[in-house]
Amino acid sequence: MASDSDSDGGFVTFGTPLEPLEEDEPLRKPVPLHEQTVKDEKGRYQRFHGAFTGGFSAGYFNTVGTKEGWTPATFVSSRQQKAGRQNARPEDFMDEEDLGDHGIAPRQITTTADFASGRKDVIRDKARAITSLSAPIPGDTVLEDLVAPARSSMGVELLRKMGWKDGQGVGPRVKRRLCKQRADSATRAFGSASPPNGSSESQDEEDGEFLPENVTFAPKDVTPIDFTPKVDLHGLGYRGLNPLAALRGGPGAGHINLFTMDSDRTNSLFGEDRKGHRRRGGVAGQGFGVGAMEDDDEDIYHRDIMSNYDTVLGGEEPGDGLYGWTAPQQYNRTKKDHSKDAAYLGKILEGFTLASDKLETKTIFPPPNLPRDFRPVHYFRPVVDLSSVSPMVAQALQTSRGHMAQEEPSKGGRHQLDSAQRRELLGEATLQGPSSVFDLLKVEDRERLSGLRRPSSDTSSGPRQPTPGEARAAVVAAGVAAAAARASAQKALSSRFAPQAEQQQQEALSVWSGPTAQAQTGQTFKPFERTPHKQARYDLYIDQLKQGDRDALELSLDPTMTEWERGRERDEFVRAALLYKPSSSSLSCRFTRGKQDDGVEADTVEVTRDQENDVDDKQAAVKMKMFGKLTRDTFEWHPDNLLCKRFNIPDPYPGSGFVGMPKVKRDKFSVFNFLTVSESPTASASPAPQGVKPSEPGKRSRWDVSGQAGDKERKEKDPVSEFLSVARIEASGSGPEASTTDGPTTDPTVEPDTEQKDEEEEEEEEEESRPSMDLFKAIFVSSSDEKSSSSSEGESEEEEEEKEEGVRSKAGTGPQISNQLNVNTTQPAPPVSAIPSQHPDVVFKTPSGPAAVPPPRDQEMEEEEFGPRLPPPSSTLTVERRPSLTPSAKDDKHKKKCKEKHKAKKHGKNKKDKKVRGKQLNPGE
């Protein structure tokens, strides 16, 4: 208890107060943190934890009991000391802490039951409820209550002593008038404490006008509204057996009404019973039957009466402050009527009272106001087919109604409409794409086309029939001008049949005269194939259409036919032309123009920017063992940044956005793809002295041949010249025979057998180099060769060439020494000393001497082998050589070789070889 001392003012103190500070005392050592502990009275550490135990430790260090643990109680009973009945209460298991201020069962001073103001002890009630629940029969506590004395609280006793009577209010007595006033003020209700039957009696009294002046009344009791929450599981309104009622006899009903009215409940609040009722003992009520002492057994079984219940929700009097009051209502109602009558100012007829309900007034809506010019008559316009009516009438109808009944009689139905017409009808916007293929054309082309078309349209514009739109416009215009009405109507009449055919003709024209249609030369559809004449006429018509001729139809028809036939055919042609119009025009609007120009002619591919040099060059260089510049390509290459990091190397191209080799976009098929310019001119056909090398394993070093035992420094010099000179030496050393025998196998144009495995690869290379051949032939070959070179390539040509070969071999003297080139170039190879070790070109200029080879061949061979890289030989050289074109003694040998070669290899490079030869020979022979 905190409030034991008044000075505390109700504050609760907890813990030990700080010691007062003394001035002169030296500062104490502060208590270290780990020693700042809280202990309870027993010296146990108090730890703050757990909300359920009030925040402190429970038991002994969160266990139960003491340091020694929990000691169970032992049953001890002796003769001197009888063991009492062990009745364990919850408090037995609580220690001081639990019973303290902050415990779970704090002790405090409360009013005893005797002085409690009507309220029962909460704990006791709860305990009783618990035991009743646990009892075998719910409500078992009844027996306990039966023996309990009836008690009234101290307050009630005091009030009685002061003259208070049950059912009265508390307070000074009031006069009748005041009492009535209060009742009228509707702030309180009458006699809530009065029983239902009693209340009616008192009501009757009050209703009477007799009121002695000096009589005072006790104030009406105010019933506290009982808002006790419903905590049980019984049904609404169920109260169970009332032990009090059972003891003293039920209320007037004679039985315990389980469904008591509120008035009963209020009575029971005071714990009193009603006087004047016959008191009966014993338990009565539902399920109890009638005891032997009871005389009447009529009402054993509860028969509930509906009048006990309210039939209307919230139907109580307004003004009645008593919630839940369900007493008979006559009293209040009459009183209300009276007040109403009194409130009425006018005179009330006798025998009548004021109506409680107001009469409802009917609301009547006025009819709507008619507009001034409304005529209550409706007439229907007749639907007139324009085609069956004179134009004047049609015009009149049109003007009067603003539209025709059948706007486009020619259209037939909606199924005949195309998308454009539907679009017009629906008022939709045109598609965004190019509406026709013309939009896709360049301006110049469009102009050119329109220029082509204009003359024809100009010529035909004279007799041209007006289009239906124009006709319609004319009709409308004629309607305005009454004078011209007749003429224009005539015109419209004349063009009445025209619109359909004419429009279709226009359409066909526009469709077929498009450039895409023109491009579409191969017309596959032949609608009139059975009648060739008709088909021919149709084709003519289409042709005319394609040329944009406006009166193509008339031109293409057969004038000898009858008018009727021509009319039919006209219709058929137009329809067929429309039906099988080129699809491109109908599709053109479905596609949009590409953002990038990726047309067929501009096909680009991503290629690496740096292209490898020509493979032919390299192969030749490899043959000559001239590795180095010729065979090496160096490209820019970007390693990945992370790769550089992993290799512990700085990125050579910091910040470059890509890895690998730089790529560029290039045309897929462009001549420039094949125009790779090499810096170093290549030796075309110098012999590859493979056989020179000693084939048997020996101690002889390769470098011994050159007389200089291999020192690397020498090799560092100029590799090309170096190898070239070596080649020269060896070629001269091995003699012409060796070189000639070696010739075929080392010829660059004829692959050695050893390389057959590489055929695929080489064919690729060949294909790469082939276009350059043609290109440069076109450039370098004289015009006389053009004819032959322009001949188509193909297998047929190959066959031809084979034939030619045969002829040539027979002729024997033909200058077909194509593959001799290497021989020719090697044979005249001068001794090493004579050759300045220079650029390889020199090699090709020098062999002029005894060469038996016709120089043009020579040149062509060079071109063939190395394409554009060789500079064109000077004309003087060619002229010089020409006279020396005499069949040499070696021709036979070469021929043989050629044959052998052809036998050996029928494909591969020979194709090209043969082709070229054939071309060259054609003009010569």
Added chain:
Amino acid sequence: RVSGVFHPLIFSRPTSFSLPVSFSPTLSLSPPPLSFSADGNYLLSCGSDKSLKLWSVSRGTLLKTYSGHGYEVLDADGSYDNSQLCSCSSDKTVILWDVATGQVTRKLRGHAGKVNCVQFNEEATVILSGSIDGTVRCWDTRSRKFDPIQILDEAQDGVSSLKVSEHELLTGSVDGRVRRYDLRMGQLHVDFINSPITCVCFSADGQCTLTSSLDSTVRLLDKSTGEMLGEYTGHKMKGYKLDCCLSSKDTHVLSCSEDGHVYCWDLVEGSLMLKLPVGKAVVQSLSFHPSETRLLTAMEGRVQVWGAEPEETEEDVVVVQQEKA
């Protein structure tokens, strides 16, 4: 016997490593190619039995078997510290192994065809693998990414051989070109050989490259200019992907041959010094000890270590055998 034309081989270590002894004789067994790992005490063989085997060179005993590939193993390499192995296989994968435990550390997929050759870089931070699909893929062993760092797709045909030096990457391709990627300069040098390349090597001094191709020629090219410094012929190499290598001091050039011999030429002279008869079948692979005069050869499931004395007395030191799958 050997169905495929190209078999990967194992290579001796191209350049100087910081490790005192880095001995990598690699052998290729006939179906089982063979490769070696680690310092000169061990050799690694890989074969068509889908496994790698680690042998002790001196004793000729099998130390460990690494199995995990789904097809024949084509090439293998060891890291500089002998802690990791990498191998490649016909199953298109490259596998990184832990040497001690024999567990697969990483399985790298991405090649579209069988992987012919594989190589660690100097610090074993990158695995480079060349495949028949014509690409060289650079795999990162440091990160957890399974995508290659970079794909070198310049080759127009399968990559048959691959070597890594400090900052260079040498690849030989069936399209007849030797490509040298210089990471430091950011350049790619392409040397045209005109015959499918079977093996490429760096010389020990890093100045030259050795190239063997299917025209039965071994060529020594100057690395910087691409000039041919030497050409070695006499052996037969027309169908199989056979190895060539340089001796540890760059004095000799060695090459396998299909006639069952190992050919040894004097590097400078270009003359045939030795024709070592190994057996009757094709010598699949060979590798030279990085420091000592020892040679590994592989033929038909046998790996042989030759101790080539300077006075040319070869004695068969150890013969290890790997079962054919």
